[in-house]
Amino acid sequence: MEGVLKYQAKGWKEVDVKLIGLSLVVNKKGKDEEFANIDMTACASVEKDEDSRKPNSFTIEAEDKNHTFSCTSEEELEEWISILQKAMKGDLDDDDDDDNGKSDSVSLNDFEMLKVIGKGGYGKVQLVRYKKNGEVYAMKSMSKSGLAEEGLISRTMDERKALLSIQHPFIVSAKFAFQTTSKVFLVTDYVPGGELFTRMRSERKFSLDRIRFYSAMLVSAIGYLHSSGLVHRDLKPDNVLIDKDGYLRLTDFGFVKIGMQSSSYTTTFCGTPDYIAPEIVSGQAYTKNVDWWSLGVLIYEMAYGKPPFFNQNTNLLYQSIMNDDVQYPEEVDPDLMDLISKLLTKIPEERIGAGFKDSAALEEHPFFESVDFDKLDNKEYEMEWKPQIKDDLDVSQFDVKFTREAPMMTPDSVQISSSVQQQFEGFTFENDI
Numbered sequence: 001m002e003g004v005l006k007y008q009a010k011g012w013k014e015v016d017v018k019l020i021g022l023s024l025v026v027n028k029k030g031k032d033e034e035f036a037n038i039d040m041t042a043c044a045s046v047e048k049d050e051d052s053r054k055p056n057s058f059t060i061e062a063e064d065k066n067h068t069f070s071c072t073s074e075e076e077l078e079e080w081i082s083i084l085q086k087a088m089k090g091d092l093d094d095d096d097d098d099d100n101g102k103s104d105s106v107s108l109n110d111f112e113m114l115k116v117i118g119k120g121g122y123g124k125v126q127l128v129r130y131k132k133n134g135e136v137y138a139m140k141s142m143s144k145s146g147l148a149e150e151g152l153i154s155r156t157m158d159e160r161k162a163l164l165s166i167q168h169p170f171i172v173s174a175k176f177a178f179q180t181t182s183k184v185f186l187v188t189d190y191v192p193g194g195e196l197f198t199r200m201r202s203e204r205k206f207s208l209d210r211i212r213f214y215s216a217m218l219v220s221a222i223g224y225l226h227s228s229g230l231v232h233r234d235l236k237p238d239n240v241l242i243d244k245d246g247y248l249r250l251t252d253f254g255f256v257k258i259g260m261q262s263s264s265y266t267t268t269f270c271g272t273p274d275y276i277a278p279e280i281v282s283g284q285a286y287t288k289n290v291d292w293w294s295l296g297v298l299i300y301e302m303a304y305g306k307p308p309f310f311n312q313n314t315n316l317l318y319q320s321i322m323n324d325d326v327q328y329p330e331e332v333d334p335d336l337m338d339l340i341s342k343l344l345t346k347i348p349e350e351r352i353g354a355g356f357k358d359s360a361a362l363e364e365h366p367f368f369e370s371v372d373f374d375k376l377d378n379k380e381y382e383m384e385w386k387p388q389i390k391d392d393l394d395v396s397q398f399d400v401k402f403t404r405e406a407p408m409m410t411p412d413s414v415q416i417s418s419s420v421q422q423q424f425e426g427f428t429f430e431n432d433i
Contacts, residue, residue: 001083004029006070007036012054017069021107022087023181024060026067038062039181040087041108042411048081060084063182064415090409106176106430108185111139113407117398122146123183126407127190127395130175136392137175138190141183144424145414152254153423159253160186162230164431169377170221172241172251178428182416183409191249193242193387194397200237205305208333210384215299215339216363216371217248222295223359226288231257231266235294236275237301242397246383260288262356273314274307278346281318292353292362296343303336304329308344322346335367 002018007026014029019040026036040046044061052059054070056077071077090108111128114136118125123142130137147153163174163186176187196214200206206214218240225232232239233255241249255270265285271277277293279286300308308326311317326344328337339362342352352361363373375381387397395403 001080003076003080005080006054008052008054008068008070009035012070019083019087021105021178021180022090022109024084024087036067037181038067039183040084041090041180041409042182043088044411046081046084046088048077058084063411105428106178106187108178108180108409111137111187113139113409114393115395116402116405116407117395118402122150122152124402124410127393128187130187136190137187140186140188141409142185143414144179144182144184144416144420147184148416148420148423153420155254155256156184157424157427158256158258160184160427160429162253162256162258163188164429165228166225168221168224169379170217170248170250171224172249173431175431176429179424181421182411182414184424184427188251189249190392191241191243191251192389192392192394192397193244193246195238196240196242196248197237198397198399199242199385200302200305206302207384208303208336211299211302211336212367212371213376213381213383214248214302215295216368216373216376218250218295218298219359219362219368220373220377221248221250222291223362226260226262226291226358229259229261231260231288232291232294233257234271234275235291235298236272237298238272240298242387244387244389245379246386247379262288262358264288273317274310276318276321277348278322279348281321287348287354288358289348289351289354292343292351293348296340299336299343300326300340303332303340308340333367335365335369339365339367 004014005017006012007015015035016027016029018025022040024038024040025034027033028035038060042063046058046060049057049059049068052068056071056074058069058077058081060067071080110131112131113126113128115127116124117127117138123140125138125140128137128139142156147156160177164177166173172189172191174186174188178185234252239250239252241251243249257266265287267285269280271280275294275297277290280290297307309317309320309324311320326341345351348354353359
């Protein structure tokens with residue numbers, strides 16, 4: 001919807017007003033000069049203003065200030081209030097939403113929010129239904145102001161780029177990326193079996209065959225990433241999901257490094273302490289080999305119910321990673337121990353997976369002798385454990401502290417500067433589905 005209204009700002013001025021997606025854009029009349037850009041999902045109310053000196057007025061209680069407009073008739077007033085109240089709830093009809101002039105461009109209005117399934121420092125993850133095809137997805141929303149304050153905009157753009165490019169059976173991929181004035185959104189596959197971390201906490205350790213197949217899936221996934229110039233840098237049980245058939249899906253690319261070839265080095269200190277490779281701890285430049293170290297830690301944890309290096313004091317933990325040898329229980333499968341030992345080699349160049357062979361070196365290891373990786377990638381094996389999922393909307397495998405929350409979009413009260421907004425240019429994208 002669009003039109004010419006009068007806007008109260010040191011007097012009354014005629015302005016061009018247009019609802020684009022879920023944002024109300026106000027320009028000086030006849031000029032391509034933005035006067036205001038109001039994220040309707042972050043507004044508290046849209047009400048008729050009985051106190052205004054102008055007839056047929058309404059006021060939007062926005063996150064930065066109140067905005068008052070005057071219409072030419074009572075009918076126009078009622079129409080604007082009705083549509084803007086729908087926009088506040090993310091509940092526009094397709095005919096109401098112009099969305100940058102592209103009727104097929106994705107926006108928050110295209111999704112029905114169903115359940116909260118996770119939360120982080122800068123936003124949350126919700127189960128949503130895409131209205132155009134009825135499919136359910138996971139939608140991650142992130143506050144632009146929070147990302148800007150922590151210097152995470154470039155990482156978020158890299159995460160978006162990686163997720164939209166990935167096509168692999170054991171990795172979550174993104175279907176849509178879009179934004180409002182105050183938030184960015186990544187819509188990905190919904191993986192209903194919950195986190196591998198939850199299973200490990202519940203069962204403590206797994207059978208040898210289960211470790212073999214889980215490890216093989218992660219070898220396949222990491223090898224694919226490396227061949228695509230991507231290094232995950234945060235492999236841990238919390239970032240591995242389980243699908244309805246019991247197969248794993250690697251997720252969370254918040255620390256991904258793009259453009260990494262087999263000989264490339266980088267230096268950013270990142271990751272989760274228990275899973276960080278010694279070369280990162282020591283501040284050395286490092287390669288894709290850091291992912292293989294993290295896999296070694298994860299396999300050890302699946303086998304023995306605890307990480308190979310542990311200390312509640314992070315500095316002492318880092319010293320252990322740098323200096324201590326891995327300890328194994330007396331009864332251990334020799335092939336499994338050999339694989340873990342070669343993954344947890346402290347010299348990166350000597351670690352299995354180093355060099356041009358990458359994941360192929362692991363696939364050839366005796367521990368995976370019984371695994372046909374082509375059959376595995378085609379999901380032709382029957383998994384030992386499958387989640388009990390009753391339907392597509394089942395969130396029983398996720399933490400109740402999230403799922404009991406009412407699904408909604410939390411307003412962000414911080415004004416976003418134009419310089420920050422420019423850094424999110426090009427974020428919106430719709431993948432083939």
